[in-house]
Amino acid sequence: MIRLVLRSLSRNRWRTVLTVGGVAIGVAMIVWVTAFTDAYLDSMAHTATAGQLGSLQIHDADYAKKRSLWDTLDDDPQQRAAIARLPGVDGVAPRLTGMALIGRGQRSRVAVVLGVDALEEPKVTVVKKGLKAGRWLSDRPPDPPALREVVLGKGLAEHLEVGPGDELVANLVTADGSPGDDRVTVVGVLQTGSVEIDRTFVYMHLADAQYLSVLDGKLHEIAIGLAAGADLDAAKAAILPHVPEGALLQTWKELVPDLVQMIEVSQASIWMFYLIIFALIALGILNTQRMSALERRREFGVLVAIGTTPNRLGLQLVLESIFLSTVGALLGIALGAAIVAYHAANGLDMSAFASSANDVEGFSWAGISFDNLIYFRLDYAKLLPPIIWTAAVALLCGLWPAVKAARANPVTAISGRG
Amino acid sequence: MNRTHPRRTLVTAALAACLLVPGVSASAAAPEPPAPAVDAPPPTGDAPLPTVAEITRRIDALYRSKSSHGEMTMEVVTKHYTRSLGMEVWTKGEDLALVVIRKPAREAGNASLKTDEGLWSYGKRSDRLLRIPTGLLGESWFGSHFTNDDLMHESSYEKDYDTTVARVVEDGTPLLVLHMVPKPDTAIVYTKVEYYLTPDEFLPVRVDYFDKDQVVRRMTFEDVKVLGGRRLPTVMRLVPSSAPNEHTILRYVDMTFDGSVPAGTFTPQGLRRATQR
Incomplete structure (x- = not known):
């Protein structure tokens, strides 16, 4: 029977190749689209978390609702170290956020000051990679009389017409209403692609921000970065015991x-595509x-005439279908996997889809910028459904000619009539 | 900020008479005879209703000066902090003002400078002047309930408001009230300002600032004294309606009017000289 199936398939090679090829290309497309979507959505989530959010954040419960300068957490390095030791945790970045008037002379602008730990912050976000000029904050705040260091977003630096080496005045809003001004020196200018960061952010050493805003020993936020592939919910559960009372741990979601x-x-919406x-x-x-059923009418007629039962004939045709779709699906997976593997290694350049008016590198959505290159990730578990679906579809499509053939009047x- | 039309009125703030030339000045032109002597017999309640121009002329005479120099204290109570500041103040005309913090020692030397180029903040620690951009005019001035805008904002009473005057009696006390409704196309954030005065001397009693029908903040004038030869309220208390437990109290301690204040006071060099004193 199997031999019979193989022989009848090999009798018309073109027909067989076309069918197998159709199935293969379809399956390959599904595999590719699945991998692309996964990669795209991953990249979106990654950019959101790596740009500024981190994977998880701890705030004072009131601060999470309404960001008030006075709703702070205590700066507790031991507690942060404990979180940093948890598996899957890449970095634990303490932050103090404030508003400031920054500028020199006539030129000034309202800015968001982010007091950060110069070593931990780059473990949680990609901010350091966004440096366009100068350098990141030094590991430790420089001792006086050296000026306090700041790293500005590019848009802000351009507005103020400053670059690395220039001096500015920063006047922070303070917790006790007193003036929070001091001279600072620009050490770096960065561009992350996030409009918010690039136009309004000023990074400075946590200790400087705490001092200038009269919030010594206080934090507004602890951002936690996870290793790639770490499970968000598991991490949250693991960190939860380390969250101080009155504080709130939230995932980026x-x-x-x-x-x-x-x-x-x-x-x-991917399902529509499928x-x-x-x-x-x-x-x-x-x-x-x-x-093929029409072409082989005469052949089926002869088979029925020499005594092949309709059931046997039908079975032969169904087997042919199964064979075609299985081979097609396997070939399709091989093809799709090969393309995906290529994009996994080399990335897919999305810049063709980015708006050309955008001077920002990468493209952005809602203030979050995305890398131009998307690296695919092949998830083998996701390959199974397309195979099963395609095989099922092919089988169903093979049934109809089979039934038709089995009912043929020899x-x-x-004779070729009717 | 080089507007050349005559500057008038600072309705916002009958605040620091000097810094924030308060009140409601009438047309700057009108060369009128000097205002009636302070101790002139007060008009009775049955007297004809004074005109808006008469009232504003009187307030003008009370607060305006070619120059002034004095000492103030400011007490700020908020949910988060309590501050008490001593300040020295110079003004010249309506466009130039300098306020230098003298107390407490930790904050002494910080300053605010108002020139015809705008409002500047001077930080002692940075030893730099920084212009306050329009976006920050709504922010707190020296941590008080007054905003930078209260110092800068010059609304012309005649140009920016439709004003009517009426008599009211509050708790048995007869008062005059100016109902001031901003004209369309002005940048005034309040929907209505009600300015209460004593009916006899036209001394400010209270100003209510409205958003829709709600009073959003109330400034009261207290402790009428003779200071620098003028009889005026020496205490201004500002209370935001959203936080009735908070307040800012500005108090004149000493004031001289029309003395000699060199124009150089209101330059960066003058400011440094004043802050280092």
């Missing part, structure tokens, strides 16, 4: 629900099977 929603919508591809594959297979079939 809780912090930016809008982005999460967008990712979910994207995932849902549906279209499946329909195309189904039509292709159906057409080939039907043509006389009319052989």
Whole structure:
């Protein structure tokens, strides 16, 4: 029986190759699109967390609701060290956020001051990679009389017409209402692609920010970065015991629900795409099977005439279908996996889709910028559903010609009439 | 900020008479006879209603000066902190003002400078002047409930407001009230300002600032004394309606009017000289 199937398939090689090829290309497309979507959504989430958020954040519970200067956490290095030792945790970055008037002479602007730990912050966000000029904050705040260091967003630096080496005055809003001014020196200018960071952010040493805003020993935020692939919920559960009383631990998904929603919508809309591809594959297979059934009318007539039972004939045709779709699906997976592997290694350049008016490197959505290169990730578990689906579709499409053939009347079939 | 039209009125703040020339000055032109002597017999409640121009002329005479120099204290109570500042103040005309913090020692030497180029903040620690951009005019001035805008904002009473005058009686006390409604296209953030005065001397009693029908902040004038030869309220208390337990009290300690104040006071060099004293 198997031999019979193979022989009848090899009798018309073109037909077989076309059917197998149709299935293969369809499956390859599904594999590629799945990997692309995963990679795209991953990159979106990664950019959001690596740009500024971190994967998790700890705030005073009141600060999480309404960001008030006075709703602080205690600066507790031991507690942060304990969190940093947890598996999957890459970095634990303490932050103090404040508002400041920054400028020199006539030129001044309102800025967001972010007091950061110069060593921990780059472990949580990519901010250091965004440096366009100068350098990142030195590991430790320089001793007086050296001026306090700041790193400015590029837009802010351009507005103030300053670059590395220039001196500015920063006047921070203080917790006790007193003036919080001092001279600072610009050590670096950075561009992250996030409009918010680039136009309004001033990074300075945590200790300087604490001193100038009269919030010694206080923090507003602890941002926690996770290693790639670490499980967010597991990490949250592990960190939770280290969160001080009255504070709130939130994952980035809780912090930016809008982005999460967008990712979910994207995932849902992928199914539309699958549906279209499946329909195309189904039509292709159906057409080939039907043509082949018509072409082989005479052959089926002869087979029935020499005593092949209709059931046996039908079974042969179904087996042919299964064979075609299985080979097609396997080839398709091989093809799709090969393309995905290429993009996994080399990345897919998305810059062609970015708006050309955008002078920012990478493209951005809602103030969050994305890398131009998207690196695919091949998730083997995700390959199974396309195979099963395609095989099922191919099988269903093979059934109809099979039934039709099995019902053939040998006389009319052989004579070629009706 | 080189507007050339005559500057008038600072309705916002009958605040520091000097810094924030308060009140409601009428047309700057009108060369009128000097205001009636302070101790002139007060008009009775049955007297005809004074015109808006009469009232503003009187307030003008009370607060305006070619120059002034004096000492003030400011007490700020908020949910988060309590501050008590001693300040020295110079003004010249309506466009030039300098306020230098004298007390406490930790904050002494910080200053605010108002020139025709805008409002500047001087930090002792940075030893630099920084211009306050328009975006920050709504922010707190020296941690008080007064805003930078209260110092800068010059609303012209005639140009920016439709004003009517009426008599009211509050708790048995007869008062005059100026109902001031900002004209369309002005940048005034309040929907209405009600300016209460004594009916006889036209001394300010209270100013209510409205947002829609709500009073959002209230400034009261207390402790009428003769200071620098003028009889005026020496204490201004500002209370935000959103936080009735908070307040800022500005008190004149000493004041001289129309004395000699060199124009160089209101330059960066003059400011440094004043802060280092």
